Amino acid sequence: MAILYRSSLLYHGLMTAVYHVHRRERFREVAQWVPEGAEVLDVCCGDGALTGYLDSSVRYRGLDQSPVFVARARDRGREVEHFDLRRASLPGSQVVVCQASLFQFYPDVDEVLGQLFDAALQRLIISESVKSLTQSRWSCLSRIVAWGTHVEGMTNDHFRFCPEGLDRLFHPYAAHLRHAREVCGGRDWLYVLDKQPSRGIAREEI
Numbered sequence: 001m002a003i004l005y006r007s008s009l010l011y012h013g014l015m016t017a018v019y020h021v022h023r024r025e026r027f028r029e030v031a032q033w034v035p036e037g038a039e040v041l042d043v044c045c046g047d048g049a050l051t052g053y054l055d056s057s058v059r060y061r062g063l064d065q066s067p068v069f070v071a072r073a074r075d076r077g078r079e080v081e082h083f084d085l086r087r088a089s090l091p092g093s094q095v096v097v098c099q100a101s102l103f104q105f106y107p108d109v110d111e112v113l114g115q116l117f118d119a120a121l122q123r124l125i126i127s128e129s130v131k132s133l134t135q136s137r138w139s140c141l142s143r144i145v146a147w148g149t150h151v152e153g154m155t156n157d158h159f160r161f162c163p164e165g166l167d168r169l170f171h172p173y174a175a176h177l178r179h180a181r182e183v184c185g186g187r188d189w190l191y192v193l194d195k196q197p198s199r200g201i202a203r204e205e206i
């Protein structure tokens, strides 16, 4: 079946299990880097829940390949469109956001990060997990989570970044790095890249 997440319900159950209150914390952390009045493109946006954390002046547009999430987002009045990042080119946007999603494109993560960076006219905000139940020592749990979060095109359902791997991924963008630190109790790393090269501010808090 081409539906990318097995079901919206299972996905939300898994995300809740994985993140608890941290998911809200992640949205808040990301939202504080979105300037008031900005145009935001949220790539791999899921059901577009980030909108609830943005200032009302922000113009939000979410893209996701899952028809389930797109339908769910639209039911909630959110501006979310169907889009497959593996097949189509991203439109440009003042701010581009991508949360908890890069891992799905392994091993093509450098290329996908490049696409996101090119689409960001002013700022790129990435939050990526470095801890996942897919790496649980309980193989049964790890398999269920890997199964539930599988999407079309994924070559390794268990792949997740480690902090060092993310560091290497962002290394070519060091001149653009405005902010990098762990969030959500160390589950995610948040990266903020400005198109206008920063003064070399790297990893503020390690």
Ligand SMILES: C[S@@+](CC[C@H](N)C(=O)[O-])C[C@H]1O[C@@H](n2cnc3c(N)ncnc32)[C@H](O)[C@@H]1O
Residues within 6 Å of the ligand: 004, 005, 043, 044, 045, 046, 047, 049, 063, 064, 065, 066, 069, 083, 084, 085, 086, 087, 098, 099, 100, 101, 104, 151
């Ligand atoms: C782990 S979820 C993260 C959702 C959301 N960003 C969040 O933080 O709640 C990953 C999302 O990426 C989407 N996705 C996976 N492959 C995609 C692709 N090729 N193009 C667009 N979206 C994709 C999935 O449908 C899913 O909604």
